[in-house]
Amino acid sequence: MKIIGKLLKILGKIVLTLLAFLFVCILLYFGKLKFEELQAHREIKAVQVEMKPLSAEYIPENISILSIGEAAHGCKEMQELKLSVFKEMVEKRGFTAFALEADYGECAEINRYIQGGEGSAEEMVQKFAFPIYHTKEMAELISWMREWNASAPEEKKVRFYGFDMQDPEGSYAFLKEYSLSHKLTSEEEFSKNLDCIKGENFSLNEKNAGEVIAFLDSLKEKVEKNPEEAQKETGNTADEQEGIDKQAFKENLDFLMELNTVRQAAETWLSKENSSVLRDQDMEENVKKILEIEQKIGSGKLVISAHNGHIQKENPIYNSMGVLLTKDFGEAYYAIGTDVWKVTDNIKVLGEAKRTVQSFVSVDPLAAQARFAKGKQYALYFSSITDKKSKVYQLIHTPMEMLQLGEGYSFLLRFLPNSYRVKGAPVQRYDSMIYLYEGNPIELLEEK
Numbered sequence: 001m002k003i004i005g006k007l008l009k010i011l012g013k014i015v016l017t018l019l020a021f022l023f024v025c026i027l028l029y030f031g032k033l034k035f036e037e038l039q040a041h042r043e044i045k046a047v048q049v050e051m052k053p054l055s056a057e058y059i060p061e062n063i064s065i066l067s068i069g070e071a072a073h074g075c076k077e078m079q080e081l082k083l084s085v086f087k088e089m090v091e092k093r094g095f096t097a098f099a100l101e102a103d104y105g106e107c108a109e110i111n112r113y114i115q116g117g118e119g120s121a122e123e124m125v126q127k128f129a130f131p132i133y134h135t136k137e138m139a140e141l142i143s144w145m146r147e148w149n150a151s152a153p154e155e156k157k158v159r160f161y162g163f164d165m166q167d168p169e170g171s172y173a174f175l176k177e178y179s180l181s182h183k184l185t186s187e188e189e190f191s192k193n194l195d196c197i198k199g200e201n202f203s204l205n206e207k208n209a210g211e212v213i214a215f216l217d218s219l220k221e222k223v224e225k226n227p228e229e230a231q232k233e234t235g236n237t238a239d240e241q242e243g244i245d246k247q248a249f250k251e252n253l254d255f256l257m258e259l260n261t262v263r264q265a266a267e268t269w270l271s272k273e274n275s276s277v278l279r280d281q282d283m284e285e286n287v288k289k290i291l292e293i294e295q296k297i298g299s300g301k302l303v304i305s306a307h308n309g310h311i312q313k314e315n316p317i318y319n320s321m322g323v324l325l326t327k328d329f330g331e332a333y334y335a336i337g338t339d340v341w342k343v344t345d346n347i348k349v350l351g352e353a354k355r356t357v358q359s360f361v362s363v364d365p366l367a368a369q370a371r372f373a374k375g376k377q378y379a380l381y382f383s384s385i386t387d388k389k390s391k392v393y394q395l396i397h398t399p400m401e402m403l404q405l406g407e408g409y410s411f412l413l414r415f416l417p418n419s420y421r422v423k424g425a426p427v428q429r430y431d432s433m434i435y436l437y438e439g440n441p442i443e444l445l446e447e448k
Helices: 002-040 045-050 076-093 104-114 121-125 136-151 168-181 187-197 209-225 238-267 275-297 321-332 365-372 391-396
Strands: 065-070 097-103 159-164 302-307 333-348 355-361 377-381 400-403 421-424 432-439
Touching: 045 365, 045 391, 065 076, 065 321, 076 097, 076 136, 076 302, 076 333, 076 432, 097 104, 097 168, 097 275, 104 121, 104 136, 104 159, 104 168, 104 238, 121 136, 159 275, 168 187, 168 238, 187 209, 187 238, 209 238, 238 275, 275 302, 275 321, 321 333, 333 365, 333 400, 365 377, 365 391, 365 400, 365 432
Parallel strands: 065 302, 065 333, 097 159, 097 302, 333 432
Antiparallel strands: 333 355, 377 432, 400 421
């Protein structure tokens, strides 16, 4: 018994020593994080000289695709930037299209409202499959586009697109109506093949994806082999017929794009490619197709909006959308990244349907300087910072921590800040950046 008692005492001392060691390690770890935060928060007067407002005058004129990123999906101010950037490019550079990290089908329905359709902007934001867009800020973007079109000449009217493919349910109703009205298939055949993407019955999977793709391809082949003209009704004036023809042309474009994005959604079940890699490849393909549409019916100039991780021009992990657009368009693609010193974010709980509001710090020293800017927000346009000896030039060419917060919260993020930060030189990832000092959470609108 004495031996057992001694062993227990020794074991107790070992456990206490290990616990004390662990406690010291935790203190040192969080102390290091706090020290890094304090270091990054120091004032850098040289940055204040380079601070600029958001303005098209600092952006090159030879671009056809301008992207605005967001460091966090659930940040109110970053959603406001969508409208600020788009409005600037429409009014001063003649851009005529906005495309969002959302499915083409749901955005096409919103675009019909923007072109004068029925409903309200608040009703339209409920069309988005991503709840992060069910906000007042997105409703304001949609409202502004509709109001602009009310007085703009035809050649300056703006359109709203989506380039994602993760939620094909939004395309079901339009694909069905178009297919049946153009006699491309029967209602029975359509339901047999595509009811699997119908909202309440959604059941697209690896077992039926091949059949879905084959059916979509058959519809596309029929449309491309027999392009139908709009029905010419007797008694139409030339202007009336022109309007009918334009409407038919746009519906045909929407139909082909929605076929394509639903096909992409089905392909994800069959492809051996990494899902993130495949998604960004598909998004880049869709952006290119949207640009082709705009080259036919608009200015051929497009603003796109997505998470920073998708729009950045360099990605050390894989070829994301922005990397691919840079390869294909060169200087005609312009990327504006965003960062914030501290964000209180409305974020989805990992593995659950509910959302939570949590705060995060980026430790980006350039975002920290936003506290000295007007409205605690400013922009740096990297091409105008050319003095290699200057402090700011050296900073933007030096790898630093930047916020890159996704849609999935776990308490483990508190212990692993590198899981929501990315390290890189700003100038290598973006052409310019907009910095905020503080970001507030989006508030989701209730569906009426």
